[in-house]
Amino acid sequence: MSGVMSRMGKVTAALLTIIVVAIALIATITLYEWSAHKSVTRVASYVYYSSPNFEIVSYNGTSITVENYGSNVTMKIPVKRIVADNTVAMQILIDIGAGNTVVGIEGYAKELPWLFGNLTTLPAVSQGMWSWNYEEIINLKPNLVIEWSYGVQTVRGKLSPFGIPVIGYGPQDNLSSFIYLLGLITNHTGNAVKLIDFINNVHQVLQRGLSKVPTRYKAYVIFDYEYSLWFTSGPSGDPYWAAVNAGLQPCFNKSMQVEPSAVLQCNPDVIIAVTWSLNPHSLNTTAYCESIINSIRSNPILNATNAVKYGRVIVIPGYLTEGPPQLIVSLYIASQVYPSAFAGVNATQYLNQYFEEFLRTAEPGGTWWCSG
Incomplete structure (x- = not known):
C-alpha cells in the first residue's frame, strides 16, 4: 500500500510540475506576444504619422x-x-x-x-x-x-x-x-498625441470657417518688417504657410527681395507684416504694433493697395508662425480677414490654451498681434 501511495505521490508531483511548466510557458508566450504587439503597435502608430524625412x-x-x-x-x-x-x-x-x-x-x-x-x-x-x-x-x-x-x-x-x-x-x-x-x-508618445490632437482641433475650426468663404484674398507677406518692407516670405518660410493656412493667396511664391512696383501690381487685399522682436509683455507693445501698421499706411506704394484701403494690415510675431502655434496664428489672420465666417472665434483663447496645457514656459497674456 505504501508503495502504491508513493508511486501516486510521484505521479501527482510530476503532474503538478508539468502544469506549472505549462502555465509558465503560456505566461511567457503571452508576455512575449503582448510585448511584440506593443512594439508593433508603436511602430504602426509611427507609420500612421510617417512622412518624407521622417x-x-x-x-x-x-x-x-x-x-x-x-x-x-x-x-x-x-x-x-x-x-x-x-x-x-x-x-x-x-x-x-x-x-x-x-x-x-x-x-x-x-x-x-x-x-x-x-x-x-x-x-x-x-x-x-x-x-x-x-x-x-x-x-x-x-x-x-x-x-x-x-x-x-x-x-x-x-x-x-x-x-x-x-x-x-x-x-x-x-x-x-x-x-x-x-x-x-x-x-512621451501619449503627450505627443495630445499635442497633435490639439493642433488638429484648431485646424478643424479653421477649416469650418474657411468653408464659408467664397473668395480668397491675395496677400503680401513681409517676412521681416525690421529688415525690409520688400523682402517677402515664400514656401521656405513659416510666415508663408501661416498665410496660406489662413485661406490667403500670397502674391509671391518665393522668399526674395521684390520690387515695390511688383507689390503694387499684385495689389494685395491683405498685408501681413512679420516682426521677430515683438515682446508681448513690454509696456509699449501695443504702441509698437500699431506703429508698424501706421508705417505701412504711410508708405506711398503700400498705401495704394486694397489692404490699406480696407484696413486689412495684420502684424504677427514670426516666432509664433513656427511649429505648433502656426495654425493659431492662421486662425487669428483668418478671423481678421474674414470676420463673418469666423464670428465668435477668438484666436487668443486658443493661444492661451496652448500655453496653459503645453508650452508652460510661456507667459500668458500680453499683446501678441494687432491689425487695422
Missing part, C-alpha cells in the same frame, strides 16, 4: 532608425540629452513634457524668454543661419542634435566623426510626424 526604417524598443534628409539616422531610446538648435524642436519638447532633455539651444531662442522661460539660460550653439559652435555642441555630450533643414547636412558632416546623430526639420515638413517622433524617442 520615415521609420527600424525600431526595436531600445533604438530607432529614421530616414531624414538623405541619411538613415539611428538613435538609442530614450534620448536623454538633446541639442535643440531649432526653435520648433525646442517648443515641442517642452510641449510634450520632455523639456528636461534639452541641453543646448539655438541662439535666437535666447531672445525669447517670454516663450521659453529659464531654458533661455542654456548654452547657445549657433548664431544666425550659418554659424555653429561645434566645440560647444561636442562638449554638451548630446545623444541627438536637431537642426533646421537648411543646415542639417552641414552639421551632420561635422559631427559624424564624433558619433553624434543629427536630424533636421523645416517649414515644409510634416509637423505631426516630427511631434510623434520626438515623443517616441523621449518616451
